[in-house]
Structures are given as structure tokens and as C-alpha cells.
Amino acid sequence: MTELNPAQASSRRTFLQNTAVTAATISTLGFPQAVHAAESDTLRVGLVGCGGRGTAAAIDALSADPQTTLVAIGDTFPDRSAACLQTLSDTPEIASRVAVTEDTVFSGFDNFKKVIDSGIDVVLLATPPHFRPEHLAYAVKQGKHSFVEKPIAVDVPGVLSVQKTCEEARQKNLAVVSGLCWRYDLGVKETMKRIQDGAIGEIVSIESRYNTGTLWHRGHEPGWSDMEYQIRNWLYFTWLSGDHINEQAIHSLDKTAWLTGDTQPVQAMGIGGRQQRTDKKYGNIFDHHVVFYEYPSGVRVFFTTRQQDNCTPFVDEIVMGTKGTARILTNRIDGEKKWKYRGPKPSMYRVEHEELFKSIRDDTPINNGGYMTNSTLLAIMGRMCTYTGQDLKWDDVITNTERLGPNTYEWGSVSEGTVAIPGKTTIA
Amino acid sequence: MESYQAQIPGSEVTFEMIAIPGGQFEQGSSHSDGNADEQPVVRVEVPAFWMGKHEVTWAEYKQFMKLCSIFEKFDDREIRQVTDENEIDAISAPSKLYDPSFTFQAGEEPDQPAVSMSQFAAKQYTKWLSLLTGDFYRLPTESEWEYACRAGTTTAYYFGDDPDLIDEYAWTDDNAEYETHPVGQKLPNAWGLYDMHGNAAEWVLDEYRPGWYASLPTRLCTTEETLCWPSKLYPRVLRGGSMYVLPADCRSASRRASNDEDLRSYDPNTPKSPWWFASDEAIDIGFRIVRPLETPSREEQEKYWQADVPSITSDVNRRIDQEGRGERGLVDPELPQAISSLRDSSGAKAKSP
Numbered sequence: 109m110t111e112l113n114p115a116q117a118s119s120r121r122t123f124l125q126n127t128a129v130t131a132a133t134i135s136t137l138g139f140p141q142a143v144h145a146a147e148s149d150t151l152r153v154g155l156v157g158c159g160g161r162g163t164a165a166a167i168d169a170l171s172a173d174p175q176t177t178l179v180a181i182g183d184t185f186p187d188r189s190a191a192c193l194q195t196l197s198d199t200p201e202i203a204s205r206v207a208v209t210e211d212t213v214f215s216g217f218d219n220f221k222k223v224i225d226s227g228i229d230v231v232l233l234a235t236p237p238h239f240r241p242e243h244l245a246y247a248v249k250q251g252k253h254s255f256v257e258k259p260i261a262v263d264v265p266g267v268l269s270v271q272k273t274c275e276e277a278r279q280k281n282l283a284v285v286s287g288l289c290w291r292y293d294l295g296v297k298e299t300m301k302r303i304q305d306g307a308i309g310e311i312v313s314i315e316s317r318y319n320t321g322t323l324w325h326r327g328h329e330p331g332w333s334d335m336e337y338q339i340r341n342w343l344y345f346t347w348l349s350g351d352h353i354n355e356q357a358i359h360s361l362d363k364t365a366w367l368t369g370d371t372q373p374v375q376a377m378g379i380g381g382r383q384q385r386t387d388k389k390y391g392n393i394f395d396h397h398v399v400f401y402e403y404p405s406g407v408r409v410f411f412t413t414r415q416q417d418n419c420t421p422f423v424d425e426i427v428m429g430t431k432g433t434a435r436i437l438t439n440r441i442d443g444e445k446k447w448k449y450r451g452p453k454p455s456m457y458r459v460e461h462e463e464l465f466k467s468i469r470d471d472t473p474i475n476n477g478g479y480m481t482n483s484t485l486l487a488i489m490g491r492m493c494t495y496t497g498q499d500l501k502w503d504d505v506i507t508n509t510e511r512l513g514p515n516t517y518e519w520g521s522v523s524e525g526t527v528a529i530p531g532k533t534t535i536a
Numbered sequence: 537m538e539s540y541q542a543q544i545p546g547s548e549v550t551f552e553m554i555a556i557p558g559g560q561f562e563q564g565s566s567h568s569d570g571n572a573d574e575q576p577v578v579r580v581e582v583p584a585f586w587m588g589k590h591e592v593t594w595a596e597y598k599q600f601m602k603l604c605s606i607f608e609k610f611d612d613r614e615i616r617q618v619t620d621e622n623e624i625d626a627i628s629a630p631s632k633l634y635d636p637s638f639t640f641q642a643g644e645e646p647d648q649p650a651v652s653m654s655q656f657a658a659k660q661y662t663k664w665l666s667l668l669t670g671d672f673y674r675l676p677t678e679s680e681w682e683y684a685c686r687a688g689t690t691t692a693y694y695f696g697d698d699p700d701l702i703d704e705y706a707w708t709d710d711n712a713e714y715e716t717h718p719v720g721q722k723l724p725n726a727w728g729l730y731d732m733h734g735n736a737a738e739w740v741l742d743e744y745r746p747g748w749y750a751s752l753p754t755r756l757c758t759t760e761e762t763l764c765w766p767s768k769l770y771p772r773v774l775r776g777g778s779m780y781v782l783p784a785d786c787r788s789a790s791r792r793a794s795n796d797e798d799l800r801s802y803d804p805n806t807p808k809s810p811w812w813f814a815s816d817e818a819i820d821i822g823f824r825i826v827r828p829l830e831t832p833s834r835e836e837q838e839k840y841w842q843a844d845v846p847s848i849t850s851d852v853n854r855r856i857d858q859e860g861r862g863e864r865g866l867v868d869p870e871l872p873q874a875i876s877s878l879r880d881s882s883g884a885k886a887k888s889p
Contacts, residue, residue: 160805160859167806191858195806198847289804321632322605324860417605423637437637448714453817455801 151176151465154228154252156220156243158183158192161257162234164457165287166192169232169255170202172461173469177205180212180226182219184235184339189213217517224250230468231255234287236342237350238262238513241269244284248277253468255461256476257287259358259484262350264508267481267488274477283473285464286480288362292463293456295439295449300366308429308443311407315426316364318357318413325389334521344391346491346525347513351393353380353494354487357413361490362483363425363436364401364409370479373401373409373486375501378493382527384416392525399490411490497530510536537584537829539728545668546872549595549646553586553827554728560756561683564749565789567692573746574789579756582683584829587676589729590649590719591736591822592661597650600661603629607865609878616874618864624838625667627660628852630811631862638802638816642715642779649716649736649822654796655772656848657811658739658823663841665825667867674840676826677763678742678791681775684826685733685788687726692787693733694725699783706734708786712779716820733786736822737778741840744771744793766844770796778820794821807851810843811862 153176155166162183170176178196183189193213196206214222220243224231231247233240234257241261247254254277261267277284290296303311326340342348349355365371380397382390395416401409425436432443439449467474489505492498514522537555544551560581565574607629610616618626630653633639639652653661655675662673676684691697695705702708707717712734720730743766745751752762766772771793777786785792799813799821808814813821831837843849855861 160807164804164806164808188858191854195854198850199806318635320635323634324631325608326858326860417632421633421636421640423635438641453815457804458801 149175151230151468152179152228153177153230153232154180154182154223154226155192155232155234156182156223157232157234157236157257158189159234162232163192163195165232165234165255165257165461166196167199167202168455168457168461169230169465170205172458173465176230176465177207178202179207179228180214180223181208182214182223184215184217184219185336186213186215189215221246224252229253230283230464233257236339236348237355238266238342238348241266241273244270245273248273248280248282248284251280251282253283253464253473255285255287255464256480258362258480259350259354259487260286260480261484262347262354262488263510263512264485264488264506265511267484268506270484271477271481274475274481277473277477278475281471281473283464283467284475284477285460285467286476287460288359288476288480288483289456289460290359290363290437291366291476291479292460293453294451294459295453296363296436298449298451299434299436299439299441302441302447303367303427303429303434307432307441307445307447308427308434309431310429311367312428312430313408313410314364314367314428316360316409316411317422317424317426318360318411319420319422320356320415321421322384322415322417328389333519334524335517335519338391338522338524341389341391344389344393346392349393350488350512351397351491352415353394353397353399353413353491354484356415357397357411358483358487360413360423360425361411361486362479364411365479365483365486367425367427367436368403368405368407368409370482371403372482372502373403373489375499376401376489376493377499378490379497379530380494381530392527394494394528397490397494399493401486401490492535495528495530495533496535497533498535504535508535537586539586539589542669542671544596544599544665545869546875547599549599551592551596552589554589556585556587556684556727558582558584558829559683559688561686561688562690563679563682563762563789565692565787567697569692569784569787570789571791573791574749576749578679578749578752578762579754580679580683580759580762581756582680582759585680586827586829587680587684587729588824588826591731591738591824592650592658593646593719594644594648594650595646597653597661600664601630601633603627603664603865604632604863606875606878607863610865610874611863616866618866622866625866625868626864627664627667627867628811628856628862628864629660630657631809631855633812638814638819639812641816641819645718647718647720649719649731651716651736651820651822652813652818653821653823654809654811654813655739655794655823656843659841660811661823662825664867666837666841668869668871670869671827672831672837673825673827674837675739675741675823677759678740678773678775679759679762680826681738681740682788684727684729685725685776687729689726689788692789694788695723702733702783702786706731706777706783706786707779708734708777709780709782714779716779716822732776732788734777734781735779736776737774737781737792737820738776739821739823740773740775741765742773743767744773744791769845769847770794772796774821780817780820805859807854809861810848810851810855
């Protein structure tokens with residue numbers, strides 16, 4: 109092994125001292141699993157959700173910190189975890205720290221419990237978002253640090269549950285790092301900082317576009333039950349994904365939330381529907397949503413998202429201020445002085461894991477619970493407006509008790525939900 | 537042998553191919569401003585070929601990009617299926633660009649160079665164009681590229697040695713404002729090739745090895761001998777400077793090594809796309825096609841088109857078969873007809889009033 113440089117050596121020492129304290133605290137609370145961290149300075153990682161995003165997150169986690177080992181993985185479907193393990197083993201930079209064995213690959217609906225109970229320190233949660241509140245609650249209950257892919261829920265009760273869990277994590281000194289990755293992008297961070305420092309004056313309004321092409325579909329193999337078909341094609345079912353406004357365009361809404369100080373809008377108006385996405389194979393989600401959000405300060409967010417082929421794509425936030433405009437993803441400011449970020453651009457996916465592990469080792473665990481729940485609520489609010497055709501107030505949203513999806517998970521038939529029709533669909 | 541203009545079958549899109557006479561030249565740099573990887577110079581005999589007058593444009597590349605959703609529709613209707621027997625005539629079409637905010641950052645006008653594709657995607661493009669037109673197209677070798685760029689000159693640039701003159705000839709870091717520009721706006725070289733010193737960087741077939749020239753024989757070499765066939769995913773050679781590159785590195789002999797891992801670092805999924813780079817550092821990467829005068833055997837042609845390392849094939853298979861991103865399909869002269877029947881059978885195309 110190569111020698112540690114002084115900075116690493118010192119953080120290792122700090123880490124050992126800190127984990128000793130943490131372990132003592134935790135053991136009095138009755139979470140014996142967490143003492144693994146104190147036994148060595150290796151952090152043991154588990155992955156729940158073995159798709160492309162989960163696989164990439166595992167590589168990012170192992171690459172972010174040299175003293176990590178992946179010890180357990182889980183996915184509802186064994187073929188997905190097998191493919192994931194194959195990819196990880198084929199990735200030379202991290203393959204030697206993939207210590208998953210036959211006994212620590214889990215499948216079925218309860219795979220998350222088995223992964224979390226495999227003596228891990230950190231869990232990566234990357235399943236379809238419907239399952240996230242339950243997974244995160246169990247991880248925090250068992251004293252695990254978490255990387256939580258976006259979005260964190262598909263309905264209001266799910267978000268409220270995650271808010272509660274994040275508070276519990278804070279009390280237990282556990283990290284909860286969100287997969288809203290642009291918060292960790294150096295170019296976006298610097299652009300945001302300059303806007304906050306007044307580079308375009310006061311923000312008047314924000315035009316936010318997440319207009320893209322369409323995504324994958326994984327077909328319908330003979331022998332798949334409704335449940336299997338829907339989970340494998342989870343994007344297209346509102347109970348699993350929360351609709352594309354939640355599942356994908358949350359990246360944009362999260363940036364508008366960041367620009368408005370992660371506060372709550374007073375009310376919103378929404379228009380949406382599906383015009384290209386009419387085939388039954390596309391479940392019940394829309395293919396476009398337009399939502400206007402009004403903030404107490406008077407700032408308005410004009411948001412559009414579209415997933416249609418052969419239409420003009422455009423993804424960015426255009427921020428209009430009293431003294432100029434800015435484009436967030438382009439990292440560009442046209443104010444009194446023109447500016448474009450030309451600094452380093454390390455992968456934001458890598459950076460979020462570097463910061464997660466550093467915060468664990470420094471015993472200053474990051475907790476992104478505030479913005480990740482607020483931004484998910486913005487997306488759900490938008491969807492409630494576009495599905496119903498009603499202007500809704502924030503209070504109408506946070507008091508909504510509708511839980512999406514079946515109450516129990518088993519292979520067999522499951523309702524895919526109906527396509528909402530504005531003016532007819534009501535909020536439960 | 538004459539220069540010609542061709543149409544992409546099934547479209548209105550045309551492209552021009554310039555006749556490049558065969559000849560000998562010295563590849564690399566003996567100038568003091570040359571980099572170590574351009575030395576020593578190698579003497580090469582280059583057979584005649586045609587080369588794209590311009591970098592491949594969005595107008596051309598989008599014809600290829602459309603195939604993914606077309607192949608999906610063939611699949612839904614169970615027509616033109618790819619089987620073990622006909623697989624040799626299949627290509628993998630790039631996945632639909634989901635969020636092209638980086639890719640199109642400089643615009644997506646039909647006359648701007650297509651950018652952000654991997655070398656593998658560029659090679660599949662040449663296979664598609666070949667099977668569609670019946671003419672053999674491929675990426676240039678590094679020797680062919682430099683020979684064509686020099687057009688008989690031995691100076692640092694095809695217009696001489698003075699980098700201060702480059703504004704007349706190329707879009708570089710000096711004048712491009714970090715954006716690609718419509719092709720053909722600057723002055724061409726003696727053979728009529730445009731944008732060889734800038735705008736988009738251009739993929740060639742070779743793996744990048746800094747000591748490659750030193751490993752070659754000192755006698756006159758063939759282009760087969762000078763071609764460094766890839767043995768790993770990257771680095772590969774990019775030629776012809778770009779709008780991100782300083783004029784000093786836009787010379788005829790300048791070689792740039794790709795770092796595909798960095799270029800893929802904004803791709804959220806693993807395996808990462810084998811066709812597209814998601815980082816905005818890739819928005820200066822494009823390509824130009826060639827057609828050799830002598831057409832090699834079909835077997836030989838495959839070498840220039842296909843995935844050359846196994847990891848590309850396994851990533852392609854996993855992206856298509858498990859993730860449903862990207863699609864395979866057959867390419868033959870009947871493809872345009874099949875595409876238009878697809879359109880007809882899906883009902884009259886909606887027209888705006």
C-alpha cells in the first residue's frame with residue numbers, strides 16, 4: 109500500500125477517534141451493526157437497486173474513498189444484480205474492493221433489509237422512487253449512512269415520511285446525501301454563488317425548461333406478471349416514478365428551489381397531458397407539463413418539461429434579474445460583467461460521494477434532507493396541478509394524504525393507474 | 537477520379553467528397569515547434585482516396601440518429617429483425633439523445649459539425665452510410681488525415697508557418713468563442729478541404745501512442761503499416777485542432793489523445809453510453825469521412841466499422857438488451873423504402889395548418 113499523505117493520515121486519525129465516540133453512542137442506543145466502522149477504517153457499502161444508476165453510484169462510492177468495500181447488493185430481480193456485479197467486476201479501478209459473495213446478493217421485495225443488515229456502514233438507495241421512503245426509514249433505523257437517489261418519494265405521505273426519517277438521521281449523526289447531483293457540480297455552484305452575490309441584481313423570475321427526448325422501454329416478456337412488467341418499466345407508472353416531472357425534471361425544479369432559497373411557493377398553476385405517449389405500453393404518465401409557481405417574494409418560476417421525440421430539446425434555467433440574466437447549466441452570466449465558468453469540472457456524481465465519505469470520516473455527516481424533500485414536493489405539487497387542472501395552494505399539497513401504489517408488494521396483478529384528465533381527475 | 541456530391545438515400549441531405557490524389561509525404565514534424573509525439577517524421581505512401589469536403593454536419597448525422605426510434609418501430613412490428621444470419625448487415629444506432637443540453641450547446645443548425653459522438657458511433661455511421669449507398673466509407677487513418685490536410689505543404693499549417701494568420705483559415709480557441717461554427721466559412725486548403733485546422737476535432741482510426749512514430753520503419757511505409765489499430769478503449773487520436781484548442785495545437789501534425797473516461801463523466805448510468813459523451817468538454821469532437829479509391833473486401837471493410845475492443849460490444853449489448861437504450865437494425869438499400877412505409881402505415885402525418 110502506498111503511504112498516506114499527511115492530510116489523509118490526519119483525517120484517518122480523526123476518523124478513528126470520532127468513530128470510537130460514535131460507536132459508543134450508538135451501542136447505547138442499541139445499534140450494534142454500526143460498530144463495524146470502529147473495527148477498521150474501512151467503510152462497508154451496500155447497494156439497493158442494481159440498475160444503471162445504482163451500478164454507477166457503486167462505482168462512484170468506491171472511487172470516492174479508497175478505504176471502502178462493497179459487501180452486499182440487492183435488486184428485486186436477480187438478473188439485474190447479476191449484470192451489475194458483472195459490470196463492477198469488469199471495472200478495473202474498483203474491482204478489487206468488490207467483496208460481494210453469493211450469500212450477499214439479495215433479490216425479492218425485501219432485498220433492501222437483507223442488504224442493510226449485512227454489516228454495512230453506508231447504503232446506496234437507487235431503486236425506483238416509490239420504494240425510497242421505506243428503504244431510507246429502515247436504513248436510518250438500523251443506523252446506516254445513506255446515499256439517496258432522487259426523487260425521494262412519489263406522493264406527499266412519502267415525502268413527509270422522509271422528512272421525519274431525515275430528522276431522525278440528524279439526531280443519530282447519520283449522513284443523508286441526496287442524488288440531486290447539480291448541488292455538487294462545481295460550475296453550477298459557482299454560478300449560483302455569483303447570483304447570490306448579486307451578479308444579476310435581484311431575481312425577478314426564472315424560466316426553467318427540462319424539454320428532452322424520450323427514454324427507454326424494456327418491453328414485455330412472456331411470463332412477466334403485471335407487477336414485474338411495471339417495475340421493469342417503472343418510468344411509465346406514476347405510482348412507481350411519480351411521473352417524469354418528478355422522476356427527471358426534479359433536477360430543474362431543484363435548481364429553481366435553490367435559486368428561491370429552498371422556500372415554498374404560495375401556489376401553482378399547471379397544464380399537462382400526453383400526445384405522443386398514447387400507446388398502452390407507456391403506462392399512465394404524461395409527456396408534458398407546464399407549471400407556474402408563485403413565491404411569497406413575488407418571484408415567479410415558469411417551468412416546462414416535455415419528453416417527446418422530434419421536438420426542440422432544451423434543458424436549463426434562465427434566471428432574470430434586475431441587473432442581468434444568468435443560465436445555470438451553461439454556467440453563464442450576462443450582467444454588468446459577462447462571465448462564464450471555465451474552471452475544473454470533475455464528475456458531480458463522483459463529487460457527491462467524495463463529500464459523503466469525507467463527512468462521515470470527519471464526523472460532520474451531511475444531511476441534505478431539507479432540500480431533497482422540498483424539491484420533491486415541488487414536483488408533486490406540479491403534478492397535482494397538471495393532473496387535476498386546478499390551481500393549488502401549498503397547503504392543499506402538504507395536507508394531501510393520497511398514497512400511490514398497492515399496499516403490499518407481491519408478484520401478480522396490480523393496477524397501473526389511469527391517465528389523468530384535467531377537469532375530471534381530482535385529488536383524493 | 538473526380539470529386540463528387542452524393543445524397544443520403546431517403547433524404548434531401550447531400551455531402552461532398554473531394555478527390556485526393558495518391559502520393560508520398562512526410563508525416564509528423566521536424567520543426568522546432570513540433571511536439572515529441574510528432575517525431576521522428578515518417579515517410580508514407582498514401583493511395584488515392586476521397587475525403588469529406590467538410591466535417592460531417594448535424595444535417596447528415598441526424599439522418600443516422602433518427603434510426604434508433606425507426607429500429608424500435610420495426611421491432612414493435614416484428615419486421616426487418618436482426619438475426620444471427622443477417623447480423624453482419626446490422627448496425628447499432630445511437631440511443632436517442634435524452635438531454636442534449638451539452639451536445640447542442642453551440643447549436644444544432646444543419647450546417648454545424650455534428651459533435652459529442654464516440655469514435656465507435658462515428659464508425660457505425662460509416663457502416664450505415666456504406667450499406668445504404670453501396671460505396672465504402674470509413675474514418676481516415678491518421679496518415680491519410682495528415683496527408684490530406686497538408687495538401688502538399690510541409691509547413692506547420694497548410695497556409696504557412698505563421699499562427700497569426702489562422703483567423704482566415706480556422707475556428708480555434710482564439711476566435712471561436714468556445715462554439716462550433718457552420719462548416720466551410722474559412723479558407724480551404726489547396727485540395728479544397730475546409731476546417732482542417734479547427735472548428736470540430738476529428739476522429740481518426742488510430743489508437744494514440746506518443747512513441748508510435750519512433751516505432752515505425754525509417755523506409756517508405758504503407759498506410760497499413762502506419763495505422764495504429766486500437767488495443768484499448770482510449771486514448772484514441774483526434775486531429776485537426778478545434779474551437780477549444782490553441783492555434784499552436786491546431787497544426788497539420790498536431791495529435792490529440794482522447795480521454796474517454798473524462799468525456800463520459802457526466803453520464804449518470806453505468807455502463808456508460810458507447811455512442812455519446814455527456815460532458816460539455818466533448819462538444820468540439822466530430823469527424824470527417826473518407827472513401828478509398830480501391831474498395832477492399834467486405835471482410836476487410838468490417839474491420840473499419842466495428843467495435844474493436846470487447847468492452848464496447850458488451851456495453852452496447854447491455855445498453856440495448858437490458859436497458860432498452862439504443863437499438864440494432866439492418867441497413868441495406870431497401871431501408872429508406874421501409875422507413876417511408878412505416879410512415880405511411882402510421883397514418884397521414886399530421887400537418888400544421
